[in-house]
Amino acid sequence: MTPGRDVVEAGGSASAAPTVASRRSAAPPTVDFGRRLLRLETAGLSALVPVRGVVVCAALVAVILVAGVTSMTVGAYDVGLGDVLRALLGPSVDADVRQVVVEWRLPRVLFAVLCGAALALSGGIFQSLTRNPLGSPDIIGFGVGAQFGVTLTMLVLGLNTYTYKAAGALVGGLATALLVYALATKGSVSSFRLIIVGIGVSAGLGSLTSWILVSVSVEEAMMAATWGAGSLASLGFDQLVPAAVVLVVAVLAALPLTRALPVLEMGDDAATALGISPGRTRLGAMVVGVLLVALVTAAAGPISFIALAAPQICQRLTRSSTPMGTVSVMLTGAALVVVSDTVAQLLAVPVGVVTVSVGGLYLVWLLAGQYARRV
Template sequence: MRTSTRFIPRGYWLLTVGRATILVHRRSGIVALLLLLGAVAVAGFTVATGTYQLSADNVLQVFFGGGSQLDQFIVLDQRVPRAIAALLVGAALGASGSIFQSVSRNPLGSPDIVGFTTGAATGGLLVILLAGANSAASIMAGTLIGGLVTAAVVLLFALRRFMSGDRIILAGVAIAAMLAAVNDYLISRASIENAETAKSWQYGSLNAISWGPIIPLVCVVALAIPAALIASRALRIMELGEDTAFGVGVNLKRARLGTMAVGVLLAAIAVATAGPIGFLALAAPQLARKLSGAPGISVAASTTMGAMVLVLADLLAQRLLAPFQIPVGLVTGALGGAYLLWLLTFARSSQSSS
């Protein structure tokens, strides 16, 4: 039996995938598509331009197997992996931020505020400073384990009585503060060489990215982001409040655990690939929500907004002080401060108008 179009809310599309029907906010879908096209265009620009001058013909020749060895090394081994990493890491952080903000029903509910990013950084620092391993695979394993263990600890504290969004944020902020102190202590007790390596990684950077970390990043993002999109219906219901979610038959504890597992995995793989990049997961969902005018946080728009913001931030990191390249985490940190000021101003104007 087909669903009549008169039951489709205004401003939505009804998509049919097999036997399932999905309501898609029209403006959010258009915004997500435009952001995706824009992010890919900016990534293409970073591949085609840079300190090492290459014409458009030279870049095309490299992709078709031509060009000198140096041209192939610059384009295929440096610029392309970096552009792909910027797109996927930004998408992972944007999707992760949308999950945590929907679950907590709080614009501050992002993995870096809640402490999962800090925990992933602790795992990476332990590998670098205590185990003495600097390989990408070792650091990636350490960050993934650190993020997952931190998430488990936060959830254990939040699970007492009932796992509400406020309890998740409070537990996460407390754990993050303690882990940040642990991270600073580890760096202070390390040798100068190891401390410099750890500190540069802790800023969050795509400067030395290669094809090695790209493969696990692609695999995790290819699985986790579709899972986040599938869970978007449950996330929208949770944004309406606990009583409403109970009323429509949503198992809140199971839904929160499942969606947060996806969010933690996305945040951990992002940190494992590029180091802790602050504020992106915090800002991308709110910027996407403001741009799309959606009643709730759109996972698709947040994902593409994260990709767009990070490729732009990485472009600035490459070109602001060229030929010297600064860590992209410093750029997103500066943009994040501006975002918080905007959020404060917007919140005040909304309160005064109401």
């Protein structure tokens, strides 16, 4: 019996050896993320990018290009689509047409892209920070604070250059953010309290802005009211270059937030356990978000509701779990502003009028959807 048992055991071990070897040689099991991913690998970088996100970004770039080229055909000086393309792609075009397209209308399109990208990224930061789709700088008063700072700088201090307006917008936005944050903090930060306090502070600053407008001359009030409507007209490369530099700095500062804010959405305890400081992250996010709003407000005036709508639209397009993104969110905002500015030129109104009209309808739809889900 013993030799027989030895033969069975030896036979079992011999037959098991190829099985173990085959398991070792087989490919490791893949993880199902629930969506198609594109693997990007370089010498020092490896990442998984959602295929849907890449497709959405490509579609948004196409929308920006089509709407931007179309907007450059609109104006008092009639320029056809072929002339616009020749002026942009080659020197063989009339000098007057090239001046109109490249020197006058191209900066406006680039500014629309810049403003949309900055506002969308700011909206994504604040919506992720408050964990609420209504937590955009338009609603919680930071945009109104930046507008109040510019109005104070222009009409009370008499400083009307881009640098002074940018400084006024930044100081006004940061002061408003600190005020709202201090009033809304009671032991812990509640997104509901933050939004309610922000709405109240926004109403107060709006009243102060109106009081300043009725206290100055008619010419100064008209100038401030025109700027307050939000317009991309009369903006050139002189204002575009410093604004682009500030945007690059703000985007670089926002890159660490793309990882920290989604973790902070899970709660302060979870964020602390994962090595993220909630207080420091909130302060940095508020500074970067207000800087982005101030950048746009100083250049073009208040362009409302882009910061509110763009992150939510991007989140639905990409099916992301958080409104805090970078490339896709910025492209969504850029596409919204470029399309809105094209419509504004056709209607001969400031771009802020178009964004307010569309954004107001979107806000009603968003509130109705939230109410329906609660009921």
